[in-house]
Amino acid sequence: xxxxxxxxxxxxxxxxxxxxxxxxxxxxxxxxxxxxxxxxxxxxxxxxxxxxxxxxxxxxxxxxxxxxxxxxxxxxxxxxxxxxxxxxxxxxxxxxxx
Numbered sequence: 001x002x003x004x005x006x007x008x009x010x011x012x013x014x015x016x017x018x019x020x021x022x023x024x025x026x027x028x029x030x031x032x033x034x035x036x037x038x039x040x041x042x043x044x045x046x047x048x049x050x051x052x053x054x055x056x057x058x059x060x061x062x063x064x065x066x067x068x069x070x071x072x073x074x075x076x077x078x079x080x081x082x083x084x085x086x087x088x089x090x091x092x093x094x095x096x097x098x
Contacts, residue, residue, distance in 0.1 A: 011076040019071030023064035024057065031056055 031053070039049050 004006060009080070012072045014072075015075040016068045016072035018068075020061070020064045020068035022059050023067045027060040027063065029052070029055070031060075 039052065
């Protein structure tokens with residue numbers, strides 16, 4: 001694994017986690033707002049409501065991961081030219097001299 005590969009992977013991790021957590025939070029907030037009157041108005045215990053929310057997080061994560069990948073890719077490669085001019089020129093030389 002080259003230095004540039006490690007740098008690109010490192011540049012993807014933080015935006016990916018941020019994107020996934022934000023999207024899951026938005027889906028969770030939407031779920032709670034949509035079903036709060038049906039859940040708390042029926043006299044259900046908080047344990048049942050917590051289980052229902054925890055079980056619904058599965059589809060939220062399934063939808064959030066591709067959005068997180070898209071977000072991290074756009075952010076990492078959008079900042080890439082500014083941060084890595086010297087590194088990319090060194091990498092291009094190494095590729096063409098071989």
